[in-house]
Amino acid sequence: MNDGNEIGNRLRKLRKRAGLTQEELAERVDVHLNTISRWETGVDIPKTFKLKRLAETLGVSESELLNGPSDGKVKITLVYDWDKM
Secondary structure, three states, X not given: OOOHHHHHHHHHHHHXXXXXXXXXXXXXXXXXXXXXXXXXXXXXXXXXXXXXXXXXXXXXXXXXXXXXXXXXXXXXXOOOOHHHO
16 A cells, blocks of 8 residues: 555545545545545545545545556566477
C-alpha cells in the first residue's frame, strides 16, 4: 500500500473533482471534519470500514482510492526454456 501522503493527496484531488468540501465529505462518510483533514494531510489513513463509503461517495473503486487509477496496461513477461523447445 502507498504511504499516507500519497493517499491523502489522491483523496484531496478526488474530493475536489467531486466538488465537495471537506465538511461535505465528512458528513457523507460519517466522520468528523478533523478526520478528513488528517487523511488528506497524511497524518492518518482511512480505516478499512470507511474505504468503501469514501470510494462510493467519490465515485471511484477502493483500489483507485488507495493505489491511483489503473492505466489499463498489463505487463506480461514471457520466459522461454530453449532446451524444451
